[in-house]
Amino acid sequence: MSPVKKPARPEGGQNRSPLEDRRIRLGLAVLLAVLLWVAVTTVVQPGTTITLHNVPVDYTYESSVYTSRGLSIVDAPERTVDLTISGDGYTIGQLGTEDFVVYPDCSSVRSSGTKTLQLRVRCINSAVAGNISVSIADANSTVDIVFDVVEEKTLPIQVNTRYLTIEDGYILYSTAASNETVTLTGPSSELAGVASCTAEVSYSDPLSDSVTVETALRFYSETGQEVEFQYVTLDHSSVDVTLTVYKTAELPINVRFVNTPPNFDDSVLIYSLSQTALRVAGPAATVDNLTELAVGTIDLSTFALDKVYEMPITLPSGIVSLDNVDTVTVSFNCTAMATKTLNIPAENVEVINLPSTYQLTVESDRLMNVTLCGPAAVLEGLTADQVVARIDADDFAVALGQQNIACSIYVPADGRVFALGNYTIQCEISSE
Structure with a gap:
C-alpha cells in the first residue's frame, strides 16, 4: 500500500488564515476587552x-x-x-x-x-x-x-322637632327616622364623652302635609354640651326623618240601628252619649270627607228598655283619635216607652219580590207572641190587625215546598213601633 501524502504547502505562505497570525489574535483580544468594559460601564453601571x-x-x-x-x-x-x-x-x-x-x-x-x-x-x-x-x-x-384602644358604641337616635312650625288646624302626629341607631367607632377615651345622639329636624315653611327631611346627626355629653369628634367615625352621619302631619277635626258622634222596620222613625229612641264629639286627625283628604262618626250599631231585635250599651269606637281607615277614648256609653231614656205582645193573623202577612211563577201560602193561622216596642201611648191602643209581617223573597232562596221563612214586623200607621226578637212563619211555596 502506498503511504498517504500531505498536500504540499504552497510556496511563499499564500492562503494562510489571518487568525493564525499571533499579532492579529492579540489585537482582537484587546478589542473585545474594550467592548466588555464599555458594556459594563454604560449598561451595568456598578456602584x-x-x-x-x-x-x-x-x-x-x-x-x-x-x-x-x-x-x-x-x-x-x-x-x-x-x-x-x-x-x-x-x-x-x-x-x-x-x-x-x-x-x-x-x-x-x-x-x-x-x-x-x-x-x-x-x-x-x-x-x-x-x-x-x-x-x-x-x-x-x-x-x-x-x-x-378602638371601641364601638351604639346610641339610639332621638328625633328633635323643636325647630318645626305646624300650620293651624294640623298636628305633627309622628316622626320616624330611617335608622333607629348609630354606631360610633373610635378611641375609647373619645367615646366615653358621648352620651346621646339627636336628629334635629328643621324645615323652612310651616308644615301642613307629611314630608321626609334629610337631617344631620348631632352628639351631646351627659351635661348637654355638643361633642365634636376628632377621631371617631360613624356608620352614617345623617338620617331621613319622615314627619307625619295630620289635619285635625272635631266630629259629632252618632249611633246607627239595624233590623229596623221599613218605615222606622228613630226619633222614638231618646238616648245620650258619654261623649258627643270626638277630636280626630288624619290625612287632609280623608278628614275633609267626614261629617260625623258612627261609633257602632245597635240591633233593635235585641233592644231592651233602659239597657246601657258600651260601644267600641271604630274609626275609618287612616283616622286616629286625639281624645284617648276607646268606647262610648249609650244610655236610653225609656220613661215614655213600653212593650206589648200580640198574635198577628195570617191575613196580615205580606209578600214582596216573589217571582211571578211562584205562589206563597201562609200555613199558620197566626204568628204568635210578637213583642212590639214603642211609645206607651201608641201601644195602648194598638191591635194585631194594625201590625204587618213582611216576607221579602230577596232574603231567602225560593224553592218549592214547605219552609219556615223569616219575616220583619212593622206598623204601617206608626214608624215609632218596632219588634223585639226574630220571627219565622210556616209557608208553602208552589208554582203558578
Whole structure:
C-alpha cells in the first residue's frame, strides 16, 4: 500500500488564515476587552446611586406589633418619602415604589397616646434585595402617630322637632327616622364623652302635609354640651326623618240601628252619649270627607228598655283619635216607652219580590207572641190587625215546598213601633 501524502504547502505562505497570525489574535483580544468594559460601564453601571421619589408610608405593615396589645392607629398623616438606592445601574433602574415598603417602627409602642416613631424601609423584591442598599433620603425620617384602644358604641337616635312650625288646624302626629341607631367607632377615651345622639329636624315653611327631611346627626355629653369628634367615625352621619302631619277635626258622634222596620222613625229612641264629639286627625283628604262618626250599631231585635250599651269606637281607615277614648256609653231614656205582645193573623202577612211563577201560602193561622216596642201611648191602643209581617223573597232562596221563612214586623200607621226578637212563619211555596 502506498503511504498517504500531505498536500504540499504552497510556496511563499499564500492562503494562510489571518487568525493564525499571533499579532492579529492579540489585537482582537484587546478589542473585545474594550467592548466588555464599555458594556459594563454604560449598561451595568456598578456602584450606581439613584433617588426614588414619593414612596408612601404603609401604616399596616407589621401592625401586629401594636394590635397584639389591643391598640389601633386612630390618626396618622398621609406621608411619602424619597429613597436613596445603590447598586448596579441595570438592576436598580428596573425598580419602582412597589418594590419597597416604608413603615413606622412600632416596636416601642406600649400604650395609648401620640408617639413619634422612626420610619424604616425594606426592599420586598426578593430577587434583588441582597444586591442593593436602600435608605430614606428625607432629613426628617420620623412620623407622629396617635394610638388608642378602638371601641364601638351604639346610641339610639332621638328625633328633635323643636325647630318645626305646624300650620293651624294640623298636628305633627309622628316622626320616624330611617335608622333607629348609630354606631360610633373610635378611641375609647373619645367615646366615653358621648352620651346621646339627636336628629334635629328643621324645615323652612310651616308644615301642613307629611314630608321626609334629610337631617344631620348631632352628639351631646351627659351635661348637654355638643361633642365634636376628632377621631371617631360613624356608620352614617345623617338620617331621613319622615314627619307625619295630620289635619285635625272635631266630629259629632252618632249611633246607627239595624233590623229596623221599613218605615222606622228613630226619633222614638231618646238616648245620650258619654261623649258627643270626638277630636280626630288624619290625612287632609280623608278628614275633609267626614261629617260625623258612627261609633257602632245597635240591633233593635235585641233592644231592651233602659239597657246601657258600651260601644267600641271604630274609626275609618287612616283616622286616629286625639281624645284617648276607646268606647262610648249609650244610655236610653225609656220613661215614655213600653212593650206589648200580640198574635198577628195570617191575613196580615205580606209578600214582596216573589217571582211571578211562584205562589206563597201562609200555613199558620197566626204568628204568635210578637213583642212590639214603642211609645206607651201608641201601644195602648194598638191591635194585631194594625201590625204587618213582611216576607221579602230577596232574603231567602225560593224553592218549592214547605219552609219556615223569616219575616220583619212593622206598623204601617206608626214608624215609632218596632219588634223585639226574630220571627219565622210556616209557608208553602208552589208554582203558578
